[in-house]
Amino acid sequence: GDWLGLLGGGQLGRMFCHAAQSMGYRVAVLDPIASCPAGAVADLHIRADYDDEAGLAQLAERCRAVTTEFENVPAASLQKLAERCQVSPAAGAVAIAQDRIAEKGYIASIGVPVAPYAEIRAESDIEAAPASLFPGILKVARLGYDGKGQARVASAAEARAAFASFGGVPCVLEAMLPLEFEVSVVVARGFDGEVMTYPVAENVHRDGILAITTAPSPRASADIARRAAAAALQVAAGLDYHGVLCVEFFVLAGDRLVVNEIAPRPHNSGHYSIDACVTSQFEQQVRVLAGMPLGLSNQMVPAVMLNILGDAWFTQGGQAEPAWSELLQTGTAKLHLYGKTDARPGRKMGHVTCLGLDSEQARRSAAHAAAVLGIAFP
Ligand code: ATP
Ligand code: MG
């Protein structure tokens, strides 16, 4: 079969490999870490840094098309690969998603609302920022994820201290918004402009890390769902995006919707699609890459996904694996583990998707799984 290539070897890459291989493709993964989650299941693991010329050349030579599972892969590497094979999403789209300043500027420029913010490149930008941005959150423009590189700041003085603690790298200062709840929309967009949007999913974050996704969102009205999907499609179309993209939203009082951020890849809040939808977000990524038609994104059963963090190994005082067979007792819980061996608090070790013939059954199954994992639910 044909080879597809992947920059990055994390759990998203591992789930991409599963989807690709089940359709008969072979996958080459480039990642520097020997024990990375995707390396263990890929058909070829090229152990090299993301900007290693020889590694990139090997990947391009082997594969008809390459994608990324890690949003902080250097855009220059995607550019380099694009000289030798098909690359999607394109370097330009990834570059925008990698930089909160470019990202917010782009989203605002197409008329989609974002949280009020200021670009902070120097201390003087903090002094110049409007008082309405406090209390706020200072976020490093690049390389942040899972709430890392962020500080809640009540005043300009606190923002200055946080800016200095981040080493003075470019940041955005965002107003802290009163969130009613958070939702996300995953979009798949093919080369002929064909698009599929997944149902609006509702997300609970704890300590900056996604904890729970419920799909479809119980709280999003039909109107919010329609506007969120339209905004996500607009974001993707404006980037001439090819592949799978996620748009995260804040829902504010009065059904106001603002974009938080975008991710140029399948997203943690779309993992439920593996078990609950006609076509998973990873299969869509494979289809786009392989130049196949998209599959339907329709959800067939209600789902609640719980992230399994390393914390679940430390619930009994000592260190022990969660009781997997107890977790699966309800019969509607689907366990996904990423093959990571060292459990650390805050580390994403796996997820469990709890299905139901109706949303109440999915909820009950999730409540049971949450109790086993020591996760507060809802
Ligand atoms: P990831 O990429 O893993 O989703 P991240 O590190 O890029 O996370 P953000 O999405 O910016 O982080 O923020 C993480 C969470 O923090 C948000 O989902 C939300 O719960 C909260 N948060 C972020 N910005 C704001 C804001 N301006 N107002 C209120 N809450 C916020
Ligand atoms: Mg992010």
Ligand code: MG
């Ligand atoms: Mg986020």
